[in-house]
Amino acid sequence: MKNYEQVLVALRRVIRATDLHSKRLSKHAGLTGPQLLIMRTIRDLGEVTIGTIAENVSLSQATVTTILDRLELRKLVYRVRSTKDKRKVHAHLTEDGADLLARAPNPLQEDFIEKFQNLAEWEQTMILASLQRVANMMNADDIDASPLLTVGSVLKDDGWKEKA
Amino acid sequence: MKNYEQVLVALRRVIRATDLHSKRLSKHAGLTGPQLLIMRTIRDLGEVTIGTIAENVSLSQATVTTILDRLELRKLVYRVRSTKDKRKVHAHLTEDGADLLARAPNPLQEDFIEKFQNLAEWEQTMILASLQRVANMMNADDIDASPLLTVGSVLKDDGWKEKA
DNA sequence: ACTTATACCTCTAATTATTAGAGGTCTTTG
DNA sequence: CAAAGACCTCTAATAATTAGAGGTATAAGT
Numbered sequence: 001m002k003n004y005e006q007v008l009v010a011l012r013r014v015i016r017a018t019d020l021h022s023k024r025l026s027k028h029a030g031l032t033g034p035q036l037l038i039m040r041t042i043r044d045l046g047e048v049t050i051g052t053i054a055e056n057v058s059l060s061q062a063t064v065t066t067i068l069d070r071l072e073l074r075k076l077v078y079r080v081r082s083t084k085d086k087r088k089v090h091a092h093l094t095e096d097g098a099d100l101l102a103r104a105p106n107p108l109q110e111d112f113i114e115k116f117q118n119l120a121e122w123e124q125t126m127i128l129a130s131l132q133r134v135a136n137m138m139n140a141d142d143i144d145a146s147p148l149l150t151v152g153s154v155l156k157d158d159g160w161k162e163k164a
Numbered sequence: 165m166k167n168y169e170q171v172l173v174a175l176r177r178v179i180r181a182t183d184l185h186s187k188r189l190s191k192h193a194g195l196t197g198p199q200l201l202i203m204r205t206i207r208d209l210g211e212v213t214i215g216t217i218a219e220n221v222s223l224s225q226a227t228v229t230t231i232l233d234r235l236e237l238r239k240l241v242y243r244v245r246s247t248k249d250k251r252k253v254h255a256h257l258t259e260d261g262a263d264l265l266a267r268a269p270n271p272l273q274e275d276f277i278e279k280f281q282n283l284a285e286w287e288q289t290m291i292l293a294s295l296q297r298v299a300n301m302m303n304a305d306d307i308d309a310s311p312l313l314t315v316g317s318v319l320k321d322d323g324w325k326e327k328a
Numbered sequence: 329a330c331t332t333a334t335a336c337c338t339c340t341a342a343t344t345a346t347t348a349g350a351g352g353t354c355t356t357t358g
Numbered sequence: 359c360a361a362a363g364a365c366c367t368c369t370a371a372t373a374a375t376t377a378g379a380g381g382t383a384t385a386a387g388t
Contacts, residue, residue, distance in 0.1 A: 034366070050345060063367050065346060070365080081245070087344040087375050198337070214374060227338050229375060234336085251346050251373040 031104060034059065034067055039101050042077065042091050049088045076100060195268060198223065198231055203265050206241065206255050213252045240264060 031039070034057070041056045042048055048056075054064045068091060071077045076097035082088040093101065195203070198221070205220045206212055212220075218228045232255060235241045240261035246252040257265065 032365070051343090059366090060368060061345065062347080062369080067366080069346095081345095085344085085376070089345065196336070215372090223337090224339060225374065226340080226376080231337080233375095245374095249347070249373085253374065 031100070034063075035071060036101075036104060038064060038067055039071065039076065039093060039097060042093055043098065043101060047090050047092075049082070049090060051088075053091065071097070195264070198227075199235060200265075200268060202228060202231055203235065203240065203257060203261060206257055207262065207265060211254050211256075213246075213254060215252075217255065235261070 037057050038053055041053050045052065045056065050061055050064050050068070054061045057064070059067075068077060068079065072079065075094055077091055077093055080090045080092065082090060201221050202217055205217050209216065209220065214225055214228050214232070218225045221228070223231075232241060232243070236243065239258055241255055241257055244254045244256065246254060
């Protein structure tokens with residue numbers, strides 16, 4: 001079970017590196033990380049439902065709802081209930097929202113790439129393999145039939161060392 | 165368990181007597197029974213949610229929704245989503261709806277009373293007692309602690325005869 | 329009279345969004 | 359450094375809608 005621990009540590013490290021949370025992004029146009037993320041999703045995907053947003057940013061629908069509440073309060077987005085399916089709600093950017101978003105830098109991708117490249121080579125390889133594995137599992141018809149993650153094939157034993 | 169059977173038969177009879185279904189009411193202002201019932205509920209209760217309507221007319225929310233769809237199509241009612249709780253939807257009568265309702269007779273109560281009085285006296289008594297019993301159960305803190313319905317106290321043995 | 333078509337009614341189960349409630353982090357303020 | 363305020367995030371509960379299936383009544387043909 002040692003391998004499992006190593007995967008966990010590595011994943012925690014990459015999560016820390018990407019740092020989606022508010023602290024690192026609060027300087028950009030007065031928007032927090034999740035707010036920026038959601039607004040970009042709305043801009044890029046066009047007519048999106050709350051559920052689609054949640055899926056794209058990997059947050060629960062409830063969380064997206066509350067964040068949209070705050071954005072709507074600041075008149076950066078607005079909601080329109082679908083006429084075709086009245087359960088659904090579409091989110092849109094207001095002009096103010098689009099303007100603010102256009103002025104906001106996009107530090108996420110560059111930050112990620114920069115920090116990711118700072119990781120050791122074996123870490124990069126392992127993380128990518130892990131993510132690929134997860135992606136495969138998502139497509140598998142029977143997840144239970146899928147074999148467990150084997151880190152050994154990727155991880156060189158001498159390369160491993162916890163730095164924290 | 166014979167008493168239970170008798171209660172069932174009697175209840176079925178009163179249900180038949182009240183006859184909420186469309187056939188008997190389709191002549192009145194072009195509205196079916198459930199449509200009339202729902203519109204009256206909206207008029208009498210004022211700002212009602214779908215759930216409250218469903219409770220009052222003893223139908224599922226889904227059924228009320230579809231019936232409201234048809235009424236809305238005919239512009240007899242309209243919906244307004246609550247701003248305080250965006251899950252909720254309030255139904256209102258349009259002017260046309262209120263007018264039509266005012267012109268529609270109210271055959272339900274008179275029909276019921278007339279038909280109810282045609283039942284045998286012991287039947288009337290027993291049905292009322294049964295309904296009272298059900299009402300009590302609804303208010304009881306612990307339904308399981310409630311004793312079973314005793315028809316014997318109301319039902320005279322020689323009075324019972326199945327007419328169908 | 330019997331079939332067919334149409335238009336309702338009704339339900340349960342699934343779906344979508346919202347809210348309640350609880351716990352967490354970060355920033356600011358005293 | 360403690361405390362307050364503003365976010366974020368989740369799970370569970372709640373509200374309405376839709377999908378799907380089956381039932382009943384009315385009208386139209388045959």
